[in-house]
Amino acid sequence: MNDTDLQPLFLEFSAGRAPSKQDFNASRMFSLLEDPFSVWCSFHAPQEEAVPEPNRYETLKIRTDRHTRDEWIKQEFPKVVFISGETETDRFKNTLAAMASGAEAIANCALWDLPQSVYGSVNLLVRNDEAPSRFGSYHYQIYQFKRAHDLKEHYALQVSLLNRVLGAIQQFTPANTHVYLKHGRVEVPYQTHLPRLERELEFWRAIRDGKARPEAHKPPKAAGAPWRVYANKVVAQSKDLLMLPGLNTEMRQCLKINGMFSTDDVARTDLHKLQEILEEPHATNSYYNAQAYLYNKPVLREKGHFPPPEKKYNLYFDFEATETFTKDSVSFVYLIGIWDKEQNKYVSFVAKTPQEELGIFEQFYDYVKDFAHTALYHWTEYEVKKMKKLAAENPSAAVKLNALCGICYDLKVAVNKAFYLPAPSFSLKAAAPAFGFNWRQDDCGAMDSMVYFTNWLKTGNDELLQKVLMYNEDDCKAMLYLEDKLKAAEVLELKP
Numbered sequence: 146m147n148d149t150d151l152q153p154l155f156l157e158f159s160a161g162r163a164p165s166k167q168d169f170n171a172s173r174m175f176s177l178l179e180d181p182f183s184v185w186c187s188f189h190a191p192q193e194e195a196v197p198e199p200n201r202y203e204t205l206k207i208r209t210d211r212h213t214r215d216e217w218i219k220q221e222f223p224k225v226v227f228i229s230g231e232t233e234t235d236r237f238k239n240t241l242a243a244m245a246s247g248a249e250a251i252a253n254c255a256l257w258d259l260p261q262s263v264y265g266s267v268n269l270l271v272r273n274d275e276a277p278s279r280f281g282s283y284h285y286q287i288y289q290f291k292r293a294h295d296l297k298e299h300y301a302l303q304v305s306l307l308n309r310v311l312g313a314i315q316q317f318t319p320a321n322t323h324v325y326l327k328h329g330r331v332e333v334p335y336q337t338h339l340p341r342l343e344r345e346l347e348f349w350r351a352i353r354d355g356k357a358r359p360e361a362h363k364p365p366k367a368a369g370a371p372w373r374v375y376a377n378k379v380v381a382q383s384k385d386l387l388m389l390p391g392l393n394t395e396m397r398q399c400l401k402i403n404g405m406f407s408t409d410d411v412a413r414t415d416l417h418k419l420q421e422i423l424e425e426p427h428a429t430n431s432y433y434n435a436q437a438y439l440y441n442k443p444v445l446r447e448k449g450h451f452p453p454p455e456k457k458y459n460l461y462f463d464f465e466a467t468e469t470f471t472k473d474s475v476s477f478v479y480l481i482g483i484w485d486k487e488q489n490k491y492v493s494f495v496a497k498t499p500q501e502e503l504g505i506f507e508q509f510y511d512y513v514k515d516f517a518h519t520a521l522y523h524w525t526e527y528e529v530k531k532m533k534k535l536a537a538e539n540p541s542a543a544v545k546l547n548a549l550c551g552i553c554y555d556l557k558v559a560v561n562k563a564f565y566l567p568a569p570s571f572s573l574k575a576a577a578p579a580f581g582f583n584w585r586q587d588d589c590g591a592m593d594s595m596v597y598f599t600n601w602l603k604t605g606n607d608e609l610l611q612k613v614l615m616y617n618e619d620d621c622k623a624m625l626y627l628e629d630k631l632k633a634a635e636v637l638e639l640k641p
Contacts, residue, residue: 363570
């Protein structure tokens with residue numbers, strides 16, 4: 146086929162236009178399955194409420210993955226055609242041209258079926274001569290690459306949708322698509338996933354057309370960017386049942402059936418009625434969490450767990466670890482940060498490589514000068530589990546690492562046992578802001594810090610490292626801040 150022959154085909158599948166937000170991009174399958182409220186926001190929320198939050202981690206991961214993938218494709222398919230173009234329209238036209246030419250393999254393809262309002266990108270199309278298509282005595286199959294250990298449901302649905310579009314274009318739908326994961330290739334049977342695919346596309350159309358409004362997630366991540374801030378605000382201002390920890394969708398639906406649509410409704414309901422609707426401990430927990438919201442004060446759950454034991458020296462510490470971008474995917478703790486309560490200062494130990502990891506734990510150990518009179522406070526079990534794992538893998542360092550573990554105190558466990566909080570969960574990012582704590586940077590979270598650290602190693606730009614240190618310092622200070630607030634708070638001791 147020449148360009149003239151391809152024009153009718155282009156018009157058939159482009160409907161004379163480029164993709165718009167009214168069309169479903171296969172890459173949004175994860176959002177549709179896991180974060181449908183953000184999909185609803187993209188159509189129905191005030192557009193001025195969108196707050197861009199660049200995902201530096203995903204951007205770097207995608208860039209790294211693309212380079213690795215393209216090198217593999219060149220090695221396996223020396224005659225591969227890489228699709229490019231100034232616009233998405235050019236990419237689609239060039240993809241059709243490459244398919245019509247019978248190329249051995251076609252990378253970075255664009256596939257559209259805009260009359261059906263679907264489109265997407267394919268990592269690789271590979272020619273198969275076992276069955277014909279509209280292009281000749283051959284057809285193409287999809288090869289997609291994912292940095293994952295196993296096949297996720299959204300991966301399977303994504304490639305199945307792309308396979309459907311490919312089938313419509315070439316008038317032959319392959320029985321399987323191929324997905325390359327970290328540890329090998331899996332085949333995704335098209336017919337197996339077709340019923341679920343149809344249901345999800347129908348769900349998307351219902352969202353787009355205003356016939357369905359999905360539930361958000363719990364703050365502080367009620368939706369993904371750019372709708373996270375808006376969704377958090379909507380959930381909090383409406384006193385949505387999502388603000389109550391520990392309730393799943395079915396439990397919240399049971400409350401709504403019984404006339405309770407907000408935390409205020411739950412707080413003003415008799416506990417015995419709640420116990421008839423929800424199983425324990427969910428009924429009691431929801432009742433007292435709702436009381437905490439109603440009075441904007443912590444409610445005492447059980448005495449004896451808080452405050453933590455005061456020591457002569459009190460250190461609040463937090464780890465940052467890299468999981469993705471190191472050589473051979475080696476994971477290591479690259480930062481140990483400490484807020485020293487008595488010295489009123491932040492202390493940090495940084496490892497540039499996995500080989501330096503044990504060295505910063507040596508520094509951590511040396512900083513603790515008096516183990517008998519020092520307490521190490523952390524939030525969640527992550528830090529202790531990490532040190533125990535290192536101790537098991539490094540016998541020569543085990544004595545010191547186990548000594549550090551021996552004086553650790555999990556503040557999250559203590560707070561959770563002692564209080565019901567006016568917060569949607571007991572994560573530090575939810576609990577500390579409920580009492581007025583704010584992280585100083587909007588553009589540096591746990592995943593961002595990995596990227597800043599990685600770029601610091603490459604560039605030597607100390608401003609990047611300072612962003613990581615500031616984020617970690619705030620994590621450490623948030624623990625002490627919350628502890629102090631809870632010590633000073635007027636605590637309610639409510640009875641049903």
